[in-house]
Amino acid sequence: MNLSIRLFVAFTIILTLLQACIGDVYLPAKTRVQIFNSLPGEVTLTVHCKSKDDDLGFHQIPPNGSWEFHFKANFVGSTLFFCSMQWSDQFHYFDIYIEKRDYDRCKYVCPWYVRPSGPCFNNTDCENWNS
Ligand SMILES: *[C@@H]1O[C@H](CO)[C@@H](O)[C@H](O)[C@H]1NC(C)=O
Ligand SMILES: *[C@@H]1O[C@H](CO)[C@@H](O)[C@H](O)[C@H]1NC(C)=O
Numbered sequence: 001m002n003l004s005i006r007l008f009v010a011f012t013i014i015l016t017l018l019q020a021c022i023g024d025v026y027l028p029a030k031t032r033v034q035i036f037n038s039l040p041g042e043v044t045l046t047v048h049c050k051s052k053d054d055d056l057g058f059h060q061i062p063p064n065g066s067w068e069f070h071f072k073a074n075f076v077g078s079t080l081f082f083c084s085m086q087w088s089d090q091f092h093y094f095d096i097y098i099e100k101r102d103y104d105r106c107k108y109v110c111p112w113y114v115r116p117s118g119p120c121f122n123n124t125d126c127e128n129w130n131s
Helices: 003-026
Strands: 030-037 045-050 055-061 066-072 080-087 090-098 110-115 118-121
Touching (some): 030 055, 030 090, 090 110, 090 118
Antiparallel strands (some): 030 066, 045 055, 110 118
């Protein structure tokens, strides 16, 4: 190989390594949101989650069952996922992932246990329905 090819190869390798390192630091990791059906009375929970760009469709969560989705947080830190949740004669909305609220506590997994009064983060921090 002549010098310029060798330089080019070295440069490409360095660039690739740099990209891998910077990527790990700056690219947000995947976030996992879990939704558990903690409703009493053996009812099926139907959830429909969306963000500005994604519609995750309808999912039926059996009694004591769960469903989860993954996403990559965006660069500007404004990721928002909201879900409709319905069972029996109930229909509610909830913001299941608000980046500002959840980024720190949802580093690995973001578990929500759905109760009649609203979802509880990690089964402890209970929130009210948005509507
Ligand atoms: C769900 O969990 C509750 C509380 O642990 C239990 O009483 C109930 O039998 C469970 N239902 C099903 C369908 O597993
Ligand atoms: C949920 O609570 C358990 C027990 O307190 C704790 O160990 C775990 O880190 C919590 N998980 C999250 C995602 O906050």
